[in-house]
Amino acid sequence: SESQYKKDKHDLEQSTLDALEKYVPGIRKKADHVEASTPKTFKRYTLHPSGTSFGTKFEGLKISRDLPNQINGLFHAGSVGIIMSGWLGAANYGVIVANETDKFLRQLSPSLVTASA
Numbered sequence: 001s002e003s004q005y006k007k008d009k010h011d012l013e014q015s016t017l018d019a020l021e022k023y024v025p026g027i028r029k030k031a032d033h034v035e036a037s038t039p040k041t042f043k044r045y046t047l048h049p050s051g052t053s054f055g056t057k058f059e060g061l062k063i064s065r066d067l068p069n070q071i072n073g074l075f076h077a078g079s080v081g082i083i084m085s086g087w088l089g090a091a092n093y094g095v096i097v098a099n100e101t102d103k104f105l106r107q108l109s110p111s112l113v114t115a116s117a
Contacts, residue, residue: 005040012036024105068104075101 013036020027043049064076077097078090 009036009038068100073104
């Protein structure tokens with residue numbers, strides 16, 4: 001049902017924040033908006049409910065890379081990778097963006113990020 005879907009999506013967002021809280025204490029207070037995507041989201045926006053092995057084309061890379069310059073602290077990682085698209089590109093790009101996000105947070109407040117959880 002739609003209500004169960006919304007509940008499950010909310011639970012996913014909260015469990016993700018719980019995990020992130022171990023590495024970035026107080027993240028809930030700093031997050032203005034939290035959103036999770038699901039296969040239903042993929043179907044709505046890309047018409048690929050099961051995902052795609054090679055994702056979208058590279059056209060979105062410049063937009064993705066420029067987001068932190070347009071909105072301070074907004075980072076994006078997805079299937080539009082720097083080296084390749086799809087699941088491998090998403091994994092690669094995720095690592096790159098995670099490092100950029102970590103650098104941003106450490107510059108913002110060195111005490112915000114803990115060394116280990």
